[in-house]
Amino acid sequence: MVTSEAPRVESLASSGIESIPKEYVRPQEELMSIGNIFEEEKKEEGPQVPTIDLKDIDSEDKEVRKRCCEELKKAAMEWGVMHLVNHGISDDVIDRVKVAGQAFFDQPVEEKEKYANDQASGKIQGYGSKLANNASGRLEWEDYFFHLVFPEDKRDMSIWPKSPSDYTPATAEYAKQLRGLATKILSVLSLGLGLEEGRLEKEVGGMEELMLQMKINYYPKCPQPELALGVEAHTDISALTFILHNMVPGLQLFYQGNWITAKCVPNSIIMHIGDTIEILSNGKYKSILHRGLVNKEKVRISWAVFCEPPKEKIILKPLPETMTETEPPLFPPRTFAQHIQHKLFRETGQDTLDTK
Template sequence: MEVQSVQAIAFSSLTTNTIPAEFIRPEKEQPALTTFHGPAPEIPTVDLSDPDQENLVRLIANASKEWGIFQVVNHGIPSDVVSNLQAVGKHFFELPQEEKEAYAKPCGAQSVEGYGNKLQKDPDGKKAWVDHLFHRIWPSSVVNYRFWPKNPPSYREANEVYANYVREVADKLFTCLSLGLGLRGDALKEAGGGEQMEFLMKINYYPPCPQPDLTLGVVAHTDFSTLTLLVPNEVPGLQVLKDDRWIDAKYIPNALIVHIGDQIEIMSNGEYRSVLHRSTVNKEKARMSWPVFLEPPAEFVVGPVPQLVNEENPPKYKPKKFKDYAYCKLNKLPQ
């Protein structure tokens, strides 16, 4: 299946030094006009190796309530595991177009898995300056290797090793988030699907862009997931809406960026908030990121955890199968 890649459009844009009209965002979204450049607070950074459990829980809970996003350092994933993951992903996006298209998302497929660049519907027909590759990495029962590149040959091993480490980090985060709400340590993980929770890898590739002030790599959105654990490359671009201002996320080498997703907001009955974020692009360099979305199984029903709901604090969200939630969000239908 042929994919009109943004990578190819970026290459042809080098001669004109302009971008096609469908990539130009409305003024109220353009980074040049909407990025805040004054003194702004920094996204919280949490040391995951902190031996003081109470302090760690407090820091993660506060960041999740006030920001919906934080960066973690000393997370236990060896730097070579991360660099191997990044190297094989970069290699894939440097392959000839026809080789990448062998992994294209099938036409009409219900799943997001595969190579492409279309995701959410845009009512105005606008496009985002990004290509992507999606595939599940855990549990093994949902992994479809049809969407895992065979080139480079080390792609599979790099992703499987990373998946094992990222699961350990996720468990620690779920425990801290649960304890931060006064729940048992396993409460939020179980409320989001437990051991059947699906880990969905996405590689975002944002090619160099001749007019980065006019477009976005990914438009403002919150994630469907419970949590999103993201590895960026060194090219900055992540922005977060805080106090009605778009502020830049500082790049911290070897840090993981943790997004609170919609399902944690629902499970916590609004105590933790799903973060509104977007991606900008760079004029000279390709930006890449490797988010892993931790999602409930399609048929799993997610709603507020019963212990967090009472007469004084009634449920703010309706319990819903994850697949129904995702369908409504992708198609911009009311929940």
């Protein structure tokens, strides 16, 4: 089945159904852990996703700057996910990106279908819904819009929505500012491993080759949210992932054996460390397992930008400086493309070669 023939979750949700089709119902062992996301978000006890204030990341004062970098490094090592505040990306640009993305999804499904992708033929950019190619054979309660946003010379502008008219200028400006933030974060993470500042950025492809792929996730209201997931548990394959959302909770992180719900922190960007950085750091920085819950009352939209190394040009493996006699390499050498395949095989139960 090609993606353009997959059912649009939005159409299902607005059809007035009271129970969800069986292919959206999660396996029994997962259902035990799915609660009401609004109740979960209110919980104050237990661990909370760290909030990192980046206002001092460029401070003239060496000590102040060091303190900021240490906090970011600690969050990357302990959690692999954090809320970034004072991140330097203008509120205006972020607002415009959100307004434009929401306006695209507010259009009738027939209008969005003009941008439908077709995974079967390798056309992955565009409007789509997840196919059941995952481990559980279940579908996820989301539609999405996916496209490459940076570097500029690699973008396919024919796939970018013409309506609303601000979609292209807002998204292009956001991608440019986010690319600058990625450089800053990679510098701090490099220093945190005792490497020179530009090392990790170079290892993931540098300004020319690091790809920024945007996926706008649209999670319609769900009549039985206790049975479904917006996105099933996974780690990101990227180097870094940056996420905006419309202040409706949904993100959960698997931390110390429990699902922890991320609070909605105003004016923040959520950042995940992805598998790529976990591999390069030999597991010192964590790529955390996470998933998305849905709800009955509110549509949730999130804007995820995945910063990915080129598929074939770089061999991802632990950097020599991250290994010692007592800390051997935890990951075998692979290209990014091979890592993607490895994860797909693992999820479908076909990978019996190794356990990592």
